[in-house]
Amino acid sequence: MNRRPALLAVAALTTAAALSLSACGGGDGDSKGDEKIEGAGSGSSAKPSPSASQDKIERPEIKLPKGVKNVFEGGETGDSKKDAVLADSERRIDSLDEAVTVDAKEHPALKFYSSGDALVSAATYIKGFYDDGSSFVGTTRYYDRNVTILKKGTAAVTYCMDSSKTYPMDRKTKKVDRSIPASDKDYAFFNTRLEMNAKGVWQTTSVTSTEAAKQCR
Template identity: 70%
Template structure:
């Protein structure tokens, strides 16, 4: 049985995989032994949206998900402006990862905008896995129990839960969605992430630790 999107994994990660994220193209997902994301050099490619200035004056790349893909974030307004800014960039990082996995585009600039270091490597690993397997996904992913903790070195830790019980695998070539996959404990994950503010004022995610089948995230 086809596993849910949250559990689709890439093969061995290489530096070339990260570089290829600047050219995530469409196609049937067959990597043909290449480290590049499948379809990056063939077929028509949709241009990524141009950057726009946000309320804080920072020029950020637009993130646009397919109509049948949605991320829902609980919380986000803590009453602390700094925490809210951190949670906002955490949301954007998550959505940039979803975009890289589901949108066939010439470039996905938001992924590198909100991730760096080990987090960028893991993001490349995750996104490339979908292309290599010829898969994408549809449905709604929920993120909840989100908390921010300030660290002594000026960085911040953001922890949260992820629920993918309402997402389903989709064949990238045929467009067929498999809605027969039942919900299970594997649909619940817990994340512990580190964010560091860069010189441009962006809270970039630098490391990500994941616990699958997370009891603390189950209803």
């Protein structure tokens, strides 16, 4: 059993994904969502935002529940633009985990930091957890992060994910399964593309991932 699967890219927006986006507050328009998402309890603690730069952008708050933590290594490159890209990449990851682990009518940060194919794949990924009645707890480590600034306000970020210290949790009973042995699938490699939008936010627009990535061991 996988502790938490890698986020896979998808090509088209399915009906199920569209419904998931709406439920997570990532749909178009100002709909507040009429149904509460069932999942990991409502109690959560604020997750500090990355301190890349004081850009004066009004950002949605991201809260991860107690027991869920992301550790990002190598956040300061010495280049202000690269640091801003990394910071928004971090926020995108946190927004995704918030949508999976926190029970709420909306998750506005999800659409704030993702768009295009990345938002679609996020919806599919999140829906998979709810369909399975599962969530997760523990610490996920992100490392070997590299930023490449491309032309016309675009950038690429690659990184490794170590989920060997995370454990699946039943959404209803809150029972955590800590019996799963470590495996190569706990290590994944991600290749993401980001574009700066009109607000100055570096949104992730596409994501590809490889489970059991040798370069991440």
